[in-house]
Amino acid sequence: MDEISPLLGSPPQQDPDLPDLPSPNLRPRHQELIPTPCGPIKSWSELCCLLKLYFCFTVLSLLGLLGLTSFSIYKQHKGPDMSEDNFSVSLIQLVGILFCIYYISRGVLQENRQELVAFVLNVLVVMVRSLVNFSVQKSKDKDELLVRFVCIMCLGVVHVFCTTLLIQRPNMMAFRVGGALESLQEQYFLLNLCFSMVTFDLQAQLCLCILFTTLDSAMSAAHSIILGCGVVWACLTAAVGAVAVLKEARVLVWVFMLQNVPQVAFFIYLMYTVIRKWLSDDVYTLEAAAVTGALISLLIKVVLLWGLVRLVHSFGQGLRERMFSSSK
DSSP states (O other): OTTTHHHHSOOOOOOTTSOOOOOGGGSOOSOOOBOOTTOOBOOGGGSOHHHHHHHHHHHHHHHHHHHHHHHHHHHHHHSTTOOHHHHHHHHHHHHHHHHHHHHHHHHHHTTOHHHHHHHHHHHHHHHHHHHHHHHTSOHHHHHHHHHHHHHHHHHHHHHHHHHHHHHTSOOOHHHHHHTTOHHHHHHHHHHHHHHHHHHHHHHHHHHHHHHHHHHOSSOOHHHHHHHHHHHHHHHHHHHHHHHHHHHTOHHHHHHHHHHHHHHHHHHHHHHHHHHHHHHTOSOOHHHHHHHHHHHHHHHHHHHHHHHHHHHHTTTTSSHHHHHHOSOO
């Protein structure tokens, strides 16, 4: 009866000079969000027991796969007959697992569907890559990769199934940050999409650099310099893009777009190198992976630029203050 009485009684009188305050019945009853450099997150105590259990299981299983992959890389690097294909696949698997830990952390703590979708896609890519790599190995090499292959496939199925269930749950974070205004909720969705695409693009850049390295085992000094500059430039571009999105800085958005021009030139140079290697080699595994990775990276950039163009028009409408304000 106490909760209903405010609705039945006359509303309290307010000073006309003061802003209208929401009724106590309309105020959110959740705990206060925790502002972080990557956006607000929920407190650990606010997660349900099943979600805590799944999150801990996911992170621990990914750390286990990270250890197995690191051990495989060490053995392949120290082995007398190191296969460039196996070594490059293991390195890319390592990068994918590291990003999976990042995606699931933000996806759970922020109820971020974009990050959860990115996590599922990464797990599927890791599974497919592991399946293809294991199927083309010789019997001797299969024995060495058997434990990692079985763990990746079994855990991958569990992660895809459970995370798909999480994605289908109602997304309350957009309402909690944007409030009842649909425009702010849409802006929050675009912001998360752009931030996820920036991270996704960085992952694709690192994988392309790994492929570029393994395509040319006898890498010249010029190629080494280009590769090193490409890695540094990719990290710098991702940092600028993340800050531009979170801080609603229009100048940094334009800087980020200009930074993508040299990356496109790097794609062209990579394709030129791949084509030359393709014409003089009978094995096309890494070459095909490099072409596919470059096309996927270009697609990511198109989606990212489209989202940025839409997001930049809604800068300054109060979403940044809602996200990084410590008071509700």
